[in-house]
Amino acid sequence: MFRPKVGRIVALLLVVCLMMSQMTFTAAAASDKISNRNQGEVLVSAQSAILMDGHSHKVLYAKSATDPCLIASTTKIMTALVVLEQAKDLDAMVTVTNHWVSVEGSSMYLEAGDEVSIRGLLYGLILNSGNDAATALAETIGGDEASFVAMMNEYAERFGMKDTHFENPHGLDAPEHYSTAYDLALLMSEAMKNETFREICHTRTITIDGYELFFHNKLLNRYEYCVAGKTGYTVAAGRTLVTASEKDGRMLIAVTLNAPDDWNDQIAMYEYGFNHYHETPLCTAGKCFSAVPVKDSCAVVPIYYDKSLQWLLDSDDTVQRIVYLPDSFNQYVSKGAIVGRVSFLVNGEPACSTFLIAGAYADSNSREVSYEWKNDFRRSCLLAGLYPDAQPNGTYRMEGLLSTAFSHNWE
Numbered sequence: 413m414f415r416p417k418v419g420r421i422v423a424l425l426l427v428v429c430l431m432m433s434q435m436t437f438t439a440a441a442a443s444d445k446i447s448n449r450n451q452g453e454v455l456v457s458a459q460s461a462i463l464m465d466g467h468s469h470k471v472l473y474a475k476s477a478t479d480p481c482l483i484a485s486t487t488k489i490m491t492a493l494v495v496l497e498q499a500k501d502l503d504a505m506v507t508v509t510n511h512w513v514s515v516e517g518s519s520m521y522l523e524a525g526d527e528v529s530i531r532g533l534l535y536g537l538i539l540n541s542g543n544d545a546a547t548a549l550a551e552t553i554g555g556d557e558a559s560f561v562a563m564m565n566e567y568a569e570r571f572g573m574k575d576t577h578f579e580n581p582h583g584l585d586a587p588e589h590y591s592t593a594y595d596l597a598l599l600m601s602e603a604m605k606n607e608t609f610r611e612i613c614h615t616r617t618i619t620i621d622g623y624e625l626f627f628h629n630k631l632l633n634r635y636e637y638c639v640a641g642k643t644g645y646t647v648a649a650g651r652t653l654v655t656a657s658e659k660d661g662r663m664l665i666a667v668t669l670n671a672p673d674d675w676n677d678q679i680a681m682y683e684y685g686f687n688h689y690h691e692t693p694l695c696t697a698g699k700c701f702s703a704v705p706v707k708d709s710c711a712v713v714p715i716y717y718d719k720s721l722q723w724l725l726d727s728d729d730t731v732q733r734i735v736y737l738p739d740s741f742n743q744y745v746s747k748g749a750i751v752g753r754v755s756f757l758v759n760g761e762p763a764c765s766t767f768l769i770a771g772a773y774a775d776s777n778s779r780e781v782s783y784e785w786k787n788d789f790r791r792s793c794l795l796a797g798l799y800p801d802a803q804p805n806g807t808y809r810m811e812g813l814l815s816t817a818f819s820h821n822w823e
Contacts, residue, residue: 449474454684458671459650462593463681465689465724466601466656466663468763472685472724477593480575481669484644484652485518485541486596487583490564492534492612493603495549498563502531502608506552517543517584520623532621538612538642539625546582557581568595571602585648593667600654600665604640613640613656631655635679637686639663657682662691662724694721694731694756694764701754701768706741713745714771721756721764732757737768745770 450473460481463473471477496502508526520536522528522544528536530552536545547557554560557580564578573595579586591599603609616627629641631653641655650670655678657664664685666678695701697720703712715737725731737752745751752768 448476450684451475453688454680456668456671456677456680457673458668458677460593460667460669461671461677461681462597462665462667463685464594464597464601464665464667465685466604466665468724469598469601470724470758470763471594472664472689472726473681474594477597477667478575480590480592482585482589482646482649482652483583483591483596483669484585484646484649485543485583486591486642486644486652486654486667487578487581487589488537488541488546488644489596489599489603489642489654490567490578491546491549491581492537492609493599493606494560494563494567495530495534495553496606496608498553499530502534503529505529506533506548508548512544512548512551515543515547515582517582519543520545520625522548522623526622528621528623532623534608534612535615535618535620535625536623539615539618539627541628541643543582543584546580550581568599571595571598573598583644583646583649585646593669596654596667596669597665600656600667601663604656604663604665610640613642629653629655631675631678634675635682637682653678657686659686662686689724689726691722692725692731694723694733695754695766696720697766700771702737704738704741704751706744709744711744713741713751715751716769716771717754718750718767718769721766723756723758723763725758730759731763732760735768747772 449471454473456475458475460476460479461474462471462477464471505527506529508522508524508528510524513522513524518541520533520540520542522536522542528548530549533542533545533549533552536542537549550557550560554563560581561578564581568576568578573591576591576595577588579589583589613629614632616632618625628643629638631638631641635657637657637659638655639658641653644652651672651674652669653671653674654667655665657666664682666681668674668677668681671677695717697717699717700714701717702715704715705712723731734755734757735752736754741751747770749770750767751770753765754768755765756763
């Protein structure tokens, strides 16, 4: 009767794991392009536009998204974020000066001598798009406007906004004041991590510190999944809009610059994104990935994924798994030790990764092997052709193979 050595089983399993480590989930496709992605799917009036996944920063749609543009009052997203991170007390009161009142453009209509809180100025900044509020916040937090703007540019660098430069806190046109749709989407994804920012941007009307304020972001009413956003307009910049929408636990960010029909542009982009892209599981925390033998012993170490990963994919995306894991261990490893890593590429570009963790090893003196490991062992044996059910008398059924694996030396 044919009895394969367990060492041969292990070798075949390792080959199977190596083959599986390079598998792709769909047919090959071209790598993502930031510029002009999927334009055939959505038509927008905007000069520049982008739809981005708020968590992974995956670009779902783009039109001239890296072209520098005037951005008008969408600047105030950065102004608000800097204030929220730098202010020691949002309820601290400040006295309105004549200088703040005299700033041109949109206003929350501050009056000199009034007492207003930093929180009230933030609501006036976002809801009424107050240039007076922007200047007040900049001088209150930064000491002067130039110092505050320097902080804005430092934050932009930190967030990876490589094609952005701020010259003021409100967004009035200036020669060195510009950004891109891509950079503004990065900014909005950072801002949405701040709960106070989310709360302010989702407010439609509020009376605070004696000021009655009303939102300008009509997408909150026009699109049921919109949860936050900031509008902007100057004659030179045109209509600018940055928003965030959430549906089924997913957050997407939309940016349109110089867009005559911005509300409908963004609704079309969101509908495309939510309908065509879906969260796809890549791996599950605690699931057995493989088993690695210990040299010169009868032990084998089950290997598990450290965390669960999922990614926003459409039917044309290609996912590749790259595994960094030794073929064997020179010595015993402790349960829970990091022994390797798995990285996932989407369309050839790095997407996400997780560590591989050692489980409790098993040898000839221990039959305590996890249920997950047993299942994966069975599946791997099937792939390796080690389940000869068709042989006479049904020899080598799976339970027998498992028994052999854990009762004999790995030689």
